[in-house]
Amino acid sequence: MSVTILPIRHHGPGSARAVLAELERLRPQVVLIEGPPDADGLLELAADPEMEPPVALLAYLPDQPRRASFWPFTAFSPEWQAIRWALDAGVPVRFCDLPAGAGLAREPSDDSPDSDPDSGNLQQDPLGMLAAAAGYDDPERWWDAVIETRDPAADSPFPAVIEAMAALREAMPPTDPWEHRREAQMRTVLRKAIKDGADPIAVVCGAWHAPALLPPYPTATADRQLLTGLAKRKATLTWVPWTHTRIAAASGYGAGITSPGWYHHLFTSADRPVVRWLTAVAATLRDQDLPVSSAHVIEATRLAETLAALRGRSLAGLAEVTEATRSVLCDGSDMLVDLVTTNLVVGEKLGSVPASAPTVPLEADLRAQARRLRLAIAATEKTITLDLRKPNDRERSRLLHRLLAIGVDWAVMADSQVRHTGTFAETWTLAWRPELAVAVIDAARWGTTVAAAAAALLVDAADKAETLTDVTDVVERALLSDLPEALDVVLSALDAKAAVDLDIAHLMAALPALARSLRYGDVRGTDTGALGAVADAIGIRLCAGLPAGIGSLDDAGAQQMSKRIDEVHDAIALRDQTDGRERWLDTLAGLIDRRDVHGLLIGRMVRLLLDSGRLPVGDAARRLDAALSIGTTATGKAAWIQGFLAGGGLLLLNDPELLGILDDWVSTLDADDFVAVLPLLRRTFGTLPSGERSNLADKLRKRTSVRAESETDDIDAERAAGAIATVAFLMGVAE
Template sequence: MTATFIGVRHHSPACARLVADTITALRPAYVLVEGPADMNPRLGELLLGHDLPIAVYTGYRDAERRHGSWAPLCDYSPEWTALTAGRDVGAEVRFIDLPAWHPALADVRNRYADAEARYAEVTERLCRDFAVDNPDALWDHLFEIEPADGLADRLAAYFDLVRGDARTAPDDEAREAYMAHWVRAAVADAGDRPVVVVTGGFHRPALVRFAEEGDRTWPELPQPPGDAVVGSYLVPYSFRRLDAFDGYQSGMPSPAYYQHLWESGPHEAARGLTEAVTARLRGRGQPVSTADLIAARATAEGLAAVRGHVHPARVDVLDGLASALVGEALDTPLPWATGGRIRPGGHPVIVEMVAALSGDRVGRLHPSTPLPPLVHAVADRLRATGLGGSGEVRLDLGKPADLDRSRLLHRLRVLAIPGVVRDSGPGPGGDPVPAEQWTLTDSDDRLPALIEAGGYGVDPEEAAAAVLAERIAATPGDMDVLAGLLFDAALCGVGALTGQVLDDLARAVGAAADLGSLGRTLAVALAMWRHDGLFHTGGGPAFGALIAAAVRRALWLAEGVRGGPAPADPKRIGAMAAVRDALVHAAAPLGLDTTAALGVADRVAACHDAPPDLRGAAFGLGWSLRGTAAADPGRAVRGTFTPALAGDWLAGLFALAREEVLHTPGMLELLDELVEAMTDDGFLIALPALRQAFGYFPPRERHLIAARLVRLRTGGTSGPDLMRLDATPELVAAGMRLDERVDTALRREGLITS
């Protein structure tokens, strides 16, 4: 007896129905399905009685590679109907593809990814021949809307055509050879009973050829390397994750529509699509009238007739709804016309239509489903620390119990577990506030995320440490990233990693060429050195050595920076601020050379080839360290107060010597005088940089500056009273525009000349 090969498109209701009908009719001895062969001993777990969609998630980790992949299944997946129909007729059901961790699938994130990119030329030609926009519309036109008669032959012809003589990649060849080995063995063992083989249509032509000759013994299951950590678990999935419009790389878009198509057929699916879109739009306050719906239905039916569809297809209904509900020109193409991820800037009605077709169904695992140890460990820890519910949580990091809770939440944050958000807390640089504010919320995506993170470790600390170690290995020498990871390791309480990152940063500092990245490293290291009682890193000497090396390197880099007028660089300014903080707080205990730093600051401040923001920062560095400016600050300000330079120079100055400027007599008055002297055009040129510069003052100090300037301008009138206007800002702006138009008209007519 030979095998019956059914090539399918993943997540196709038409293919799923064909698979179920074929298995029911043939009652085969074996049903062989494209899927991870290492799950065969656990097929009973897969068939426990879950609410679909679900997925088989496999995590793999060794010394060189980390990989995670999914094999999603929904009610209308042909692979799922093959499993369930095969079980119902008493067949031996087997997955026959290589395990997900295998190198042949190293680049595969979703096992059931259609291979359309590999035969794009053929599908593009077919789309032109059938006058459809993309492969999704082509598939609906050929298979989903058409009657089921002759479907198997049409599918075989289609996949033979699109595969053609295309040369396959070595990875595909390895998978197809392994699956063909399973087919030969099953056919030999079945004797005169049928065998049904269900795989992606791309693989079908090759399997038909390979199944004729070769070894007919059962293939061995490949084993992972001895040092690898491999785990496969079932995870709840969702229609949102399954939807091609949301970025899923395989299968069909609009899963809620295809669920209707699977359950009720094309006529009811079209009606259900219209109802879903209408309900969603009305729920968001978008008016959808009965007349709109009549127009949409008439347009959809007319398009279906023109396009040769017995029933309106998905694109017919969507085009009809768009025609009836969107009355203006669109800036982006309709997403169902282009395929793939929905593009930014789409019309709100179109975005809601796509969301309605995606649906909000979320899978649920059977209570008896095995879960990785991390899931149970996190649940136990959240329950033990009182963090199992939803709401806002405030933590005092000076209390051991709250510090323990903070570390647990940070570990979950590093693992990207949904529903765990830190609103405020200690950050790198400055004086960290020893308190944190978190918002915890329930999320349908939390369990899948925990299951997927289970490959990193059995408890939150081990898993977070593995994630951070992986990120460290992936970014050698990147000081920006390493500084952030150093801070995360401290917040998570992973002391061993803190030492590792310090070693990596110490090597990177010696070769650093970017002043901004070096400054972030210095700010993080200084904060953790100063506040070790809060972070508990225990790395005092190592942090001190890193700080001293970073200060020396930053000053050396600053003296070599050259460049004309350019937007102020906040990272470069931040580096100078970090040098100032290190000299203020750590000069004596770490032996930092303040005298040498002042010499660098004075030279950079006087160097006209240096960027204006760096010159202002250097001037401010010297002013803040000495307590008095090395040169007349008023003269320095006047010398740089041109429209192209003023704001950038002041940004550097304010960042380093904000308090000195605020409390030096006459400085604010001088700035007011210089701004007043600008022409209108000059002021507009300088305004963006000036706004950036004054942004270095916190709100309270900006209010103080405004009040002082109002008093200066009004001769003592209460500043706050004048700054509180009864009129709205919009009305004030409109009045200013009117004044400008009147002034322009008067000048044009020669009525005013000044």
């Protein structure tokens, strides 16, 4: 009986090549691989031509889809290459770690952290200790130098790795109960393979576990005792696409590597990898319109190889090619080096899985619609602009909005369009992330199609909404998603909530979203007729409740109420209904003479009535003059002005009377009042566009000059003669 342990580092191209060489030499009768055995039935899919790494095994609990685990594989993962070798050779291949259901049954506080011992992320880092012993300050560079960029013709590295790991385990014995159970499970599966008569046997596992799988083994009874009482849950497993970005350590992945793009290059470009890499770097820089020639590539290659020779390395590694890139191709620019790191060293590659892989009906519907609408599912960001007048673009928009409704944010709208403005264009940024596979599975409980799931989820959200604003948001999402089957139910919930909600703030917050939907619903061809009655009812309740909700507010409350009044005013203008507009203006007109209303709100309502043509300019000037008269504090006057000028100062530019009233008031302030109102005035005029402020300053400057001239030149000489003579006599200068 012959058992060969092949200790590897997850996602290492040197390890992958060494594993393939050993498998070819050993020709084992069975291959055991570290991984969840409940995924054994999925291994055959790895040979499907449509399966292209990076991919990952996904395990989740059917009743809690958000509770999930992933086992990622890349083309350069040793485990992936072992699986492919076994399938191609017709050799049985099985996973030998604990079942996925056992890991998903663990609570976050159970046993120990989730870090993989082979990732180098233990509190005591075994790879870091080996790297330090070899004189390296970076474990990644040490592993890259010793294993990943080693000479392919050299002897197998596995015996030396096992010896090093055994010494480390003696120096710092593993104490994690979970790791002991994992190794007990691996030995149990290995014993069964031996008992079944397989010979030879190859075991591909993380380097840290290798010494635990060498004889002499603990007794089978001892291993069974370790596994007794292990909690398990029924898990569902499938294959999902993965990306190089999620393989990178920067993503937070415990067994991540810093340079998946570089490792992929090393594995796929065995012939002259340094030259090919630097050629790819040059192409990336040329895409940025940078002058990089073949001579640069030749010089950078020579520099990288020289640095490797000086450091005693058989091949230039990532450190050497990066230094050569910085010096020769990037002229010392760290910004360009970062560009190369993002595009090449890490890279962005999205794998694919065959259609025969187990999946939920919702995902199948999503992918079918994406194909039909020609929306490519890719990891790289892509910005598209949809013209809602075109049927295909309109259908794309509906799909993307429905996905947002079920929590699958494959695409997000531009910030400026989160609240749609009624144009015929929508701008979206698409980027598929691996974790969205879990979001799709989680949403699958709501329906088997995207439309059905979105409709069911929106109906549920409306039913559970606590405020009127929450229901209004659901209505807006249902309209954007074009889900008439959900809209009727959601509108009923909105009407019921609005009928019993007496909070004026809730009514004011709800109306703008409804008005937008009513005004712009026809852009998408959506029937919004039923929404009008609800919006009108809210408008009537709002006008009836505003007088009671506007009195006796403090400064902060007045600021918030002023913003809501503006939003409602704009919403009613969007509705473009005479009855509703007149009702609203009548309400405002009935409030501007009240003395218990904050000056900021009075000034704002006067301005809105003036702009709407309900209040004559002369009346507005009279009210401004009265607001600045004796009997009101200086800060109260400044608040009135702030409300009156909110939204623009063109009114002052075009009405000398209003500007004169304001100028005269400021000119008569004493020192204490001026200091008190200055912050408010600065805040008021600071919100005006710079052009308006400059024009106002010019007008005030000219007005001051005219006033000064009138004060000195407009003198009645005949009436002043007597006074002048008296003063002259008193001063002794009389003739």
